[in-house]
Amino acid sequence: MLPLYPWRQANAITRLAIQSLSLYPVLAAQLISETHLDPEWTPCGLLITKNPDITAAVDWCNTNKIAFQHAGTEFFNDLDTTPENPLWLPEIAQARNPRLVKSLKQDLINKGVTLLEHCELTSIALAQNRITSINTTTGQFTVNQLVISAGAWTGQLFRKLFPGIMGDAPKIAPVKGQMLLFDAKPEILRTMVLDGDQYLIPRRDGKILAGSTVEQDDFNKSTTTAARDRLSEFALKLLPALKNAPLIHHWAGLRPGTEHGIPYIDKHPEICNLSINAGHFRNGLVMGPASAQLMVDLILGRPTAVAPEPYQLSRPH
DSSP states (O other): OOOSSGGGSOHHHHHHHHHHHHHHHHHHHHHHHHHSOOOOOBOOOEEEOBOTTHHHHHHHHHHTTOOOEEOOGGGGTTOOSOOBSOEEETTOOBOOHHHHHHHHHHHHHHTTOOOOOSOOEEEEEESSSSEEEEEETTEEEEOSOEEEOOGGGHHHHHHHHOTTOGGGOOOOEEEEEEEEEEOOOTTSOOSEEEETTEEEEEOTTSOEEEEOOOBOOTTOOOOOHHHHHHHHHHHHHHOGGGGGSOEEEEEEEEEEEOGGGOOEEEEOSSSTTEEEEEOOTTOHHHHHHHHHHHHHHHHHTOOOSSOSGGGOTTOOO
16 A cells, blocks of 8 residues: 555655555554454555665655565565565555445445435536535535545536636546456465566455556546556566466556646635545555545644645646
């Protein structure tokens, strides 16, 4: 649960990622206790096979108190790659995305939150720079606070709802990512592996995730044979034991891309009860808990654990 090569990312990403790391263990335990659904928060460690910028990597780990060690040859007994200054981060964990979302959804329902699914927001009513109501495909609702967190569609939705205030529109574009899932045995791989720009993630039941592509393809979520073949070739070369594991799933998703991958987490400067929390690019889960905490603190006017300026709608580009 880290950004890829976090020492190459903006400090604004690091701040949210590190805070989220401290929040996840408690959140996962709470979700299991209250929903009986396990998000599979698993500290299985991360092996990074190639680190040409090893000094920056070590400095980042030391600064952010991330445990690490230089990985020896024993880490590569079952892997076929050429390591370069490999690092082992033993305390880095993962969560299983669909199960985390399922447990979060159930937790909200248990707490009395009403969820309207397959419900499109079509228009808003404004009075004196305040949203008074929203119109949706399932009816009209009065509004106290409106937070737009529509992922890759956030900019598109904002432009539709607020065509007259485009100066502060979030600049978010879709970036397609394709992934594969192999049906392997639990003993084949026990740690996450980042090799170049691609990675393998072993789930508790043995299934192994291979990812991912980064494609500028508008809002097209279709999968391609070329991406499947490229990811399969990577996975089977890096972990030869996967040759006997069937490929059981190939899918694509749309990441909400922003400049430098920094999300927008901010109250709108003109509309007093409108906020944005979107644009996390590849790090939605990585930065999720800290982003939510920052958003809530801003809305309630409380002191924030993370300085809010880097995430403002008015930030320079």
